[in-house]
Amino acid sequence: MTQEKNAIIEFDHVSKVYAGRGKKQTKAVDDVTLSIDEGDIYGIIGYSGAGKSTLVRMINALENPTSGTVTVMGQQVSGMSESKLRAVRQKIGMIFQQFNLFSTKTVAQNVAYPLQLDHWRKDYQDKRVKELLEFVGLSEHANRYPAQLSGGQKQRVGIARALATNPKILLADEATSALDPETTTEVLELLRKINEQLGVTIVLITHQMNVVQQIAHHVAVMSGGRLVEKGTVYRVFAAPQEEVTKRFIATAMSGLPDETRVE
Structure with a gap:
């Protein structure tokens, strides 16, 4: 059926x-x-x-x-x-060809950005970012900056950020x-x-x-x-x-x- x-x-x-x-x-x-x-x-x-x-x-x-x-x-x-x-x-999440990451923010800070805009509590932000970075395979890169990442890694950060608000x-x-x-x-x-x-x-x-x-x-x-x-x-x-x-x-x-x- x-x-x-x-x-x-x-x-x-x-x-x-x-x-x-x-x-x-x-x-x-x-x-x-x-x-x-x-x-x-x-x-x-x-x-x-x-x-x-x-x-x-x-x-x-x-x-x-x-x-x-x-x-x-x-x-x-x-x-x-x-x-x-x-x-x-x-x-509605959105990901782009040019990644659109903040160069002065770490990977974790980039992913947390939509949650900050929506004024989520800091403990929830930290928990959600950890979950998302694990999901996209970037847990070990949380404190790196976009310039330190490959193109594929940058897009994974963009995807994690797009998923932040479920x-x-x-x-x-x-x-x-x-x-x-x-x-x-x-x-x-x-x-x-x-x-x-x-x-x-x-x-x-x-x-x-x-x-x-x-x-x-x-x-x-x-x-x-x-x-x-x-x-x-x-x-x-x-x-x-x-x-x-x-x-x-x-x-x-x-x-x-x-x-x-x-x-």
């Missing part, structure tokens, strides 16, 4: 238009409708300028749609007040683009662990199809602001419908992904 899943993120006919010089406008996102289930690992792939980052920034309302609605955890975040948004954003959703914006292939695999395995052990829904923004192939359950392909193809990773790899999808797959064809990840 298939377990029924609930959508944790829903885009309903979402468009985003930016004003340009004169009367010229740029449509970064064009009429996208997409549903992401709770507990999924969902890859959103596209070349530079495809609109994928703009789309995902609407999940935590760093961008608001020009038209359409974005619903997260049952709440419509597009147009939500800042006070209500704060509570929603506490349940998020239900983790947004990964090109999180492995600056890493070598071996380190990329290690970081993706950590993300899989977060998904499987903590039940966190993960949205991956990437231009690398091999990243989607290794870890994602579902994928949406964007081009020119439009969602041109979506489905299980296995289905999209096995029978791509669009030329842009075929080009992406050609860069990652080491065989079909595991069919067991399509449920």
Whole structure:
């Protein structure tokens, strides 16, 4: 019997238009409708300028749609007040390509930063940081500074920090683009662990199809602001419908992904 899943993120006919010089406008996102289930690992792939980052920034309302609605955890975040948004954003973690760590703070201080912003007691902060560093395999690096870490270690710190507030959703914006292939695999395995052990829904923004192939359950392909193809990773790899999808797959064809990840 298939377990029924609930959508944790829903885009309903979402468009985003930016004003340009004169009367010229740029449509970064064009009429996208997409549903992401709770507990999924969902890859959103596209070349530079495809609109994928703009789309995902609407999940935590760093961008608001020009038209359409974005619903997260049952709440419509597009147009939500800042006070209500704060509570929603506490349940959304984010990791970045460039790590965004504080160079003057230690590893432990970087991880503790979101907890300090939320005014958690110091004893809880210390306990939570210890748990998180153990989870990401950096317990021995707690008192080091970012400059003393490798790229993969820096990204693990970023992931630990993103998990500090017990998020239900983790947004990964090109999180492995600056890493070598071996380190990329290690970081993706950590993300899989977060998904499987903590039940966190993960949205991956990437231009690398091999990243989607290794870890994602579902994928949406964007081009020119439009969602041109979506489905299980296995289905999209096995029978791509669009030329842009075929080009992406050609860069990652080491065989079909595991069919067991399509449920």
